Each structure stands twice: as C-alpha cells, then as structure tokens.
Amino acid sequence: MSPTAHERLARALAGEAVDRVPAWLMRQAGRYLPEYREVRARVSFLELCRDADLACEVTIQPLDRFPLDAAIVFSDILTVPEALGQPVEFTAGHGPVLADPVRDRAGIAALRRGQGHLPVAAETIRRFRAARPEVPILGFAGAPLTLLFYMVEGSGSRDWVHAKRFLYADPEAARQLLDLLADVVGEHLQAQVEAGAAAVQLFDTWAGALPAEDVRRFALPAAARALSHVRGAPRIYFAKDAAPFVASLPEVGAEAYGVDGRMDLAEARRALGDLPVQGNLDPVLLHAPRDTIVARTRAVLEAGGGRGHVFNLGHGLLPTTPIEGVQAMLETVRAWRPPGAA
Amino acid sequence: MSPTAHERLARALAGEAVDRVPAWLMRQAGRYLPEYREVRARVSFLELCRDADLACEVTIQPLDRFPLDAAIVFSDILTVPEALGQPVEFTAGHGPVLADPVRDRAGIAALRRGQGHLPVAAETIRRFRAARPEVPILGFAGAPLTLLFYMVEGSGSRDWVHAKRFLYADPEAARQLLDLLADVVGEHLQAQVEAGAAAVQLFDTWAGALPAEDVRRFALPAAARALSHVRGAPRIYFAKDAAPFVASLPEVGAEAYGVDGRMDLAEARRALGDLPVQGNLDPVLLHAPRDTIVARTRAVLEAGGGRGHVFNLGHGLLPTTPIEGVQAMLETVRAWRPPGAA
Numbered sequence: 001m002s003p004t005a006h007e008r009l010a011r012a013l014a015g016e017a018v019d020r021v022p023a024w025l026m027r028q029a030g031r032y033l034p035e036y037r038e039v040r041a042r043v044s045f046l047e048l049c050r051d052a053d054l055a056c057e058v059t060i061q062p063l064d065r066f067p068l069d070a071a072i073v074f075s076d077i078l079t080v081p082e083a084l085g086q087p088v089e090f091t092a093g094h095g096p097v098l099a100d101p102v103r104d105r106a107g108i109a110a111l112r113r114g115q116g117h118l119p120v121a122a123e124t125i126r127r128f129r130a131a132r133p134e135v136p137i138l139g140f141a142g143a144p145l146t147l148l149f150y151m152v153e154g155s156g157s158r159d160w161v162h163a164k165r166f167l168y169a170d171p172e173a174a175r176q177l178l179d180l181l182a183d184v185v186g187e188h189l190q191a192q193v194e195a196g197a198a199a200v201q202l203f204d205t206w207a208g209a210l211p212a213e214d215v216r217r218f219a220l221p222a223a224a225r226a227l228s229h230v231r232g233a234p235r236i237y238f239a240k241d242a243a244p245f246v247a248s249l250p251e252v253g254a255e256a257y258g259v260d261g262r263m264d265l266a267e268a269r270r271a272l273g274d275l276p277v278q279g280n281l282d283p284v285l286l287h288a289p290r291d292t293i294v295a296r297t298r299a300v301l302e303a304g305g306g307r308g309h310v311f312n313l314g315h316g317l318l319p320t321t322p323i324e325g326v327q328a329m330l331e332t333v334r335a336w337r338p339p340g341a342a
Numbered sequence: 343m344s345p346t347a348h349e350r351l352a353r354a355l356a357g358e359a360v361d362r363v364p365a366w367l368m369r370q371a372g373r374y375l376p377e378y379r380e381v382r383a384r385v386s387f388l389e390l391c392r393d394a395d396l397a398c399e400v401t402i403q404p405l406d407r408f409p410l411d412a413a414i415v416f417s418d419i420l421t422v423p424e425a426l427g428q429p430v431e432f433t434a435g436h437g438p439v440l441a442d443p444v445r446d447r448a449g450i451a452a453l454r455r456g457q458g459h460l461p462v463a464a465e466t467i468r469r470f471r472a473a474r475p476e477v478p479i480l481g482f483a484g485a486p487l488t489l490l491f492y493m494v495e496g497s498g499s500r501d502w503v504h505a506k507r508f509l510y511a512d513p514e515a516a517r518q519l520l521d522l523l524a525d526v527v528g529e530h531l532q533a534q535v536e537a538g539a540a541a542v543q544l545f546d547t548w549a550g551a552l553p554a555e556d557v558r559r560f561a562l563p564a565a566a567r568a569l570s571h572v573r574g575a576p577r578i579y580f581a582k583d584a585a586p587f588v589a590s591l592p593e594v595g596a597e598a599y600g601v602d603g604r605m606d607l608a609e610a611r612r613a614l615g616d617l618p619v620q621g622n623l624d625p626v627l628l629h630a631p632r633d634t635i636v637a638r639t640r641a642v643l644e645a646g647g648g649r650g651h652v653f654n655l656g657h658g659l660l661p662t663t664p665i666e667g668v669q670a671m672l673e674t675v676r677a678w679r680p681p682g683a684a
Contacts, residue, residue: 161626161662168630211624211656212606213641243585244605263586264554282553284503288510299555314553320503 005069006198009136013199013234013256015276015308019341021301022069023333024138025326026238027316028062029074032323035061045090049076052123059128063135066326067334070136070199071128073192075121077142077203080184081151083116094155101154103166105173111180118188122195129196136199139192143204143237144181144222145215148174160209167210167218178222186229193233201236201258202226208241215245223252236278240315246271261285261314265303276308283313286325293325297332306338347411348540351478355541355576355598357618357650361683363643364411365675366480367668368580369658370404371416374665377403387432391418394465401470405477408668409676412478412541413470415534417463419484419545422526423493425458436497443496445508447515453522460530464537471538478541481534485546485579486523486564487557490516502551509552509560520564528571535575543578543600544568550583557587565594578620582657588613603627603656607645618650625655628667635667639674648680 002019003011009022030036036058039048048054055074063071078088078096087099102108121139128137142150150156152163167174189200207219219239227235238258242249246268249257257275259268261282269277281300286293301311311333317326345353350364372378378400381390390396397416405413420430420438429441444450463481470479484492492498494505509516531542549561561581569577580600584591588610591599599617601610603624611619623642628635643653653675659668 159626159660161629161660164624164626165629168627168634208604211603211627212609241583241585241604243583244609261553262550262583267554267586282506284501284506285510285553287503287507292510318501318503 005134006136009070009198009310010234012308012310013236013276015274017307017341018338020337021304021306021309021311021333023311023330024068024070024072025062025313025317026072028066028068028072029058030317031319032317032321032326033061033065045076046088048074049079050117050120052120052127055120055124056127056131059124059137060132063132065323066330068330070138071132072138072140072201073121073124073128073197075124075140077140077147078150079117079121080142080147080181080188083114083118083184084180085110085112085114086151096150096155098150098154101162102151102177103162105170108173108177108180113180113184119191121188122191125192125195125197137197138236139189139195139197139200141185141188141200141202141226143202143207143219143239144178144185144226145210145219146204146206147181147185148177149206149209151177160206164210167214171217174218178218179225182222182225183229185226189226189230189235193230197233199234199236200230201238202254204237204239207239208244212244212248215239216248216251220245220248220251227252227254238278250275256308256310258312259314265300266305269303269305274308276310277304278310278312280312280314281329283315283318283321286317286321286329288325290324290328293328294332297329298336301333301336306341347476348478351412351540351652352576354650354652355578355618357616359649359683360680362679363646363648363651363653363675365653365672366410366412366414367404367655367659368414370408370410370414371400372659373661374659374663374668375403375407387418388430390416391421392459392462394462394469397462397466398469398473401466401479402474405474407665408672410672412480413474414480414482414543415463415466415470415539417466417482419482419489420492421459421463422484422489422523422530425456425460425526426522427452427454427456428493438492438497440492440496443504444493444519445504447512450515450519450522455522455526461533463530464533467534467537467539479539480578481531481537481539481542483527483530483542483544483568485544485549485561485581486520486527486568487552487561488546488548489523489527490519491548491551493519502548506552509556513559516560520560521567524564524567525571527568531568531572531577535572539575541576541578542572543580544596546579546581549581550586554586554590557581558590558593562587562590562593569594569596580620585610592617598650598652600654601656607642608647611645611647616650618652619646620652620654622654622656623671625657625659625663628659628663628671630667632666632670635670636674639671640678643675643678648683
C-alpha cells in the first residue's frame, strides 16, 4: 500500500525510506500562473495575504495543475514587522517598503507587539485542511535576521548598509531585536502548526549577505530560538547563499535544511552530516529546453540519494518561469524511484 | 633593508615570506573619494575610462590619501564587449546597458573583433609607471563568463534569465562566445602586462550566480583560457560568491585567488590547497565603529596567516564608504606583522 502524501513528506523530512521523493516548490503559487495573475488583477498582493479565502484559493491553484506533494500557505514574511507596528507597502517593481526603519534602540523601543494580520496564515491553513485534507500544507515565516534586515534597511537592498551597520554598531541592541523577532516568529510558526501545518519552513533569505562569522553570531542563534518555539511538526531552515557556513547550519536544530541552487546538493548533504535536505534545482533552469530540465532534475534526485530528500527549487519560481518547464520537472520527480524502492 | 613595494607584492602573490602584508582595495578609485567625485562632475564614467590622462589621475588619487601598497588601473570591464561592436551606455542608477544583446548564434556571428577603447588601459598603465614607478599597478579585465552575462542579458540582472537560458539552450554556442571572449580578454591582459602591470586580476563577478556544476563547465575553463594568454606577471582570479566551488578554483591555473567577504578566509585557503589568497573584509564593515574595523581587519590578517596573502576587501568599496573607515583599516594592515617577521 502506498503511503499517504502526509506520511511520505514526514518520512522524507525524518530521513526515512520513501517510495518516491516528495516535491513542492518555493513560490509555487505565484505570477507564473495565469490563474494567479487573474486573482491579482482584482486584488493587491497585500489584500491577498490578508484574506484567508483568497489566500486559500491561490494556495490550491498549483495543486490543480501539477503533480505536487505538498502546498505552502500563501502569506508574506513581512506580516511580522507589520504586527510589530511597522507598516509595509509594496511598490510596483521596487518590492517592499517599510515605514520608519528601525535604526537604533529608540526604534526598537517604539515597536509594539500586536497580532496585525498574523492570524490569517493559520486561518488559511485551516481552510486548506478542510478543502484538501489529503495534501500536507507547510507553514512558514521569515527568519529573525532576514526580518531585521528589512526592518532596519526599510526596503530590499543590494548592500544592506543600514542593516549591517546596525549589527556592527550595536550588537547588543541587534540581539535584543533578534530575540524579540525570534519569539514572535516562533509563536507564529507554532500557531500554523496548531492550525494543521504538516511542517514549517523558516526562510533566511538574507543571512548569506553577511560574513560567515556574523551568520554564526547573529543569524543562526536567532533562527534556533525561533524554531525552539515549535512543537509537533518538522522544521526546515532555508538560508540562501549558505555555502560559506553550511557546516554550521545544524546549530539551528532544524529537522531538515533547504539548499540553494548554487551548491552541489551531495556536497551540502555531506557538510550537514547527512541530515535531511530540501532542494535544489536552479529555478532559471526551468527556462531551458525540456531535455535539459529532465536531465538536471534527475541529477538533483541522484545527488539527493532518494532518502532524506524533499525535492524543491534552489530559490522561488520566477514570474517568467514557463509552465511546461515546471510540468517537465515535476513529472520527472514523480517518475523517479529511490535506489532499492519498489 | 625593506623590500620595495614591487618585491613585497610579488612575494605575497608567490606565497613567499614578507615583512608585512601588502594591501590594495577593489574600487579604491571611486565615488567615496571627494576628489574622484570632483573629476566625475566634469566627465562621465565612460569619458573617464577613455582618457588615459584622467584615468591615470584618478588611479593615483587613493595613493595620495591612504597607506596603499598597489594601484589598480582605472578602467571598465565592458570595454571588451564594446571592442566587439556592442555599444555600452551607463544610465544613472541603473548601471550598464548594452545595445543589441547577444541572444543566439546570429548574435555571436554579428560581433566584430576590433580594439575600440581597449588600448586606453595599457596607456594609462604606462603613464602611471612614469608618474609613480615605485608603486606596483595591477591591470585587470572582466572574466569571459561575466562578460557573456552582460552581453546576453543586455544589462545587470538579479536572475540573469536570458544569460542562463543562452547557456542552457545552446551550450556549444556559449562555448564559442566564451572562447572568443577568453582570447580577447587574455590579449587585453597581456597588453597591460607589457605596459608594465605588476600583476593582473580577472574579475568573475557573476560566475557565482550559476550552479557550481555550470561554473565548472563554463566559467572556470574560460577563465583558464583567458589567463593562459598572460606571461610575465602573476595572475589573480576573483569570483564573487565562490564558496560553492572554491575547491575547484585551482582549475583556473592562477597564481592567487580573490576571496569574497562571506567566506572564512582560513577555510577558503584550506580549500584552495594553501594557494595564495587575496581578501576579504566585507566592505560594509567599513561603516562600523573604528574599534570594530580594527578588530575585524586584524582577524582577516590572522586568518590569512601573513604569508601568501594580499589584503583586500571582499568586494568593491561603496559610494557610501566612510574615508576614516578606510584609513583605520589600512593603518591596521600597515602596522600588523606576520608571525616570525622582523
């Protein structure tokens, strides 16, 4: 008897044998899908994140198209700064802009801990569980360091001068903010687990912008504190550009680690002491010819070894990603069998 | 008797003992300097790159301010696409824009190999050698893969979708373009050596945007081919974000390897089989308080071990870099003595 999708994902994240490698994709509900763009023609990104019905609808969209083994709740990492009193806007082509960037201890003291739109994610998970009980859904949150970067910089950045200066100028204040964020993030993840999330992922998109030494000093302990609040579901930690500190990742204490598309998956696995991994096809490869997509998808599966591996991209799907490329990749994953599997 | 600056740099790049670690900085002539901004108020960036007198003037500027041990010729990596018939413009705030991006074999066939403004770099080096014979000057060029990325994408990019698609859709055509670029780049570097460059650096800014497998397939062989044209001066290869493929870097066959600010320098050195390294203080650290700058500079020097190490940043100086930060760092380097040095 085949395991259920819930069992398959749980086994992969526990490093146990599976009949086949489960797959989900970062940003699998997104602009590359015409049905998503149709919803977004009516409501803004933030409105979508704030409406559990609509968020549930777009969470389901990719499942109706592709052979996916899990969903991820549609939400945004910046609901946390917002719940702390820092309003967020999205400007076309420029990404998020956060009002009143935190630049010093007074900025931290001005934060007010509230709920804001945080409960929408758990509510979306509840609706999804009612609509698609057979499909596991992941909850998620931004990692403390990544949230600090946005809150201090006030927007995305190439160099993160304000954010890094804040860390270097007053490490104690930075740790205070990271602790606060870790607790809010951890409780937010736990609320998603209690709503029925089968697993949670902590996204540390910008940790890799720091020297490895500072990642170990600031990012990893804060991520560990956030995950320490989570009980009852496996926890995945994903840091982009983590090659300089991959061997230190286990300090986070997660059950599995996301690997970006630049690292060799087999090497990352070795550096992690064979802990379960998730990844790691470069999303831009989905713009390649079909044969290349199939060959490179197989190479990722071989590198993952078929055990303790959840297939994913190395980063989120792009608005330009061709749908037929996603399909070719996921059909390849679905057809592949781990060594020794029936 | 102290060695000359020429001897000190040559010894460091050869892995031999030195009295102190020599230092130069990527983008040491640049917008963070008021005297550079003064020149740029009169002429555009491209005009500056095309005028050997002015280029020599700004090449010298940082030497008059800081205890630096080498200069790097003021020039731009995009003189190579321009010499191949692809005009380049710089738009305020958006970086370079290249006309008629190369997207297929017809685009490659349309390239015409000329000299364009390439000779200005060697001419600038000759003038510098006449003006400051005691200071070694580095020549440089963009690495083939990085130039291909700009030529195909037509501009800088976060995701490099066009450039990567080009590599994946027609690897043979990509190799043909990389070979052409390697030969043009190699001859350009050799012309700079013949003009008196004490060393050359090949900048592979975007290699790290590729999966490690593709770096080994495309970027490193092309860089090796470019450097194979260079005789008579040590060659430094600098790839940003190289942690996923650091152990493969020696395939390039350079004398020394630049290390970005994210990697631990000592770890990188070990992965490189103890080849000479250059780097690697995160340039954003120069925005930190003075004590932090001094401590982190010393940590880089300790990690470098005082032998086979040229001090540098992990990436270029930023327009926002405080001059007093640069001064504090360079004074720290100048005062530090390698273990066992007199």
